[in-house]
Amino acid sequence: MPIFLFDLDNTLYDANRHCFPHMHAFIHDYLMRRLGLDETGASALRQHYWRRYGTTLAGLMRHHAVDPVEFLEAIHPPALAATVPPDRSLRQWLRHLPGPAFVFTNSVASHARRVLARLGVEDQFAGIFDMHFADYRGKPDAQVYRRILRSLRVPSWRCIFFDDSRANLRTARWLGMQTVHISHRRHPVKGALQLASPAQWGRPLEGFGWDRRTATVRGR
Known part of the structure; x- marks a missing residue:
């Protein structure tokens, strides 16, 4: 999983x-x-x-x-977080993920919970890793990623990491995570699948496929 x-x-x-x-x-x-x-x-x-x-x-x-x-x-x-709108399509997509979801943010858990509540997806996340958890180091410090892996008790290759920051994705990729770059720009990150929104992951995409058993994105 x-x-x-x-x-x-x-x-x-x-x-x-x-x-x-x-x-x-x-x-x-x-x-x-x-x-x-x-x-x-x-x-x-x-x-x-x-x-x-x-x-x-x-x-x-x-x-x-x-x-x-x-x-x-x-x-x-x-x-x-007061102006963040609900996102029903994001909620629907999260409900069908083949594994648990966590937030990994350089903000604080209280703010993250308020944003998730505004989006209508708070109950779709198993936990939040924030700056307090990270001992105020934050992304892209590799020590923080390792701390999360230890907390989850999983190897890096089981993690699929979604982020808009190239630097944050590079650290995740270096540690062995699968990476998804969320961006509307045509500046792909090496080794990362680029999508305009997380909800595109797992859908048929030109040039890509995915295997639900391993959650591995494969380029042609």
């Missing part, structure tokens, strides 16, 4: 439309208050740390001794 690992933002729903603009504003507000920056400086620092460390939090912990719990609570208020 395969294990399905899903990134949350921009994988299960369109975070660029429904969450990220507000989250960036919350991050900027925190940086301006905590570090005394203006709007421009806060935006530049957020992007710099995200590119260099994978998360803004990693840079803040390394260079500014920021409390990770305080930061994560500040940027994930309940209102953040």
Whole structure:
């Protein structure tokens, strides 16, 4: 039986439309208050740390001794998920997966649960691996992926990992997971099946087939 690992933002729903603009504003507000920056400086620092460390939090912990719990609570208020719409087709697809599904996110479980509830799919997931579980390292740090594998007590090859981030997928692939890149762009990730949405997985696709017994995606 395969294990399905899903990134949350921009994988299960369109975070660029429904969450990220507000989250960036919350991050900027925190940086301006905590570090005394203006709007421009806060935006530049957020992007710099995200590119260099994978998360803004990693840079803040390394260079500014920021409390990770305080930061994560500040940027994930309940209102953040308020505009996420229900997705009945996603729910229907998840109900027929041939194995348990988990969320693997660089946010926090409370926010993930609110998003899943808004989507109408919260009961379709067996668990959430968040930044607290990851000891605030987050993706694409390979130690976090290994911690998840130990928690699930499964080998990497049994996991099918869905994410929109190329860096996150590279780590998963390097560890031996099967990978699915969720993207509308024509920039394929080496070794990953590229789909516009998770719900396309398992359907007949031109150039691909899949074997339900092993959940292995096969290119022609």
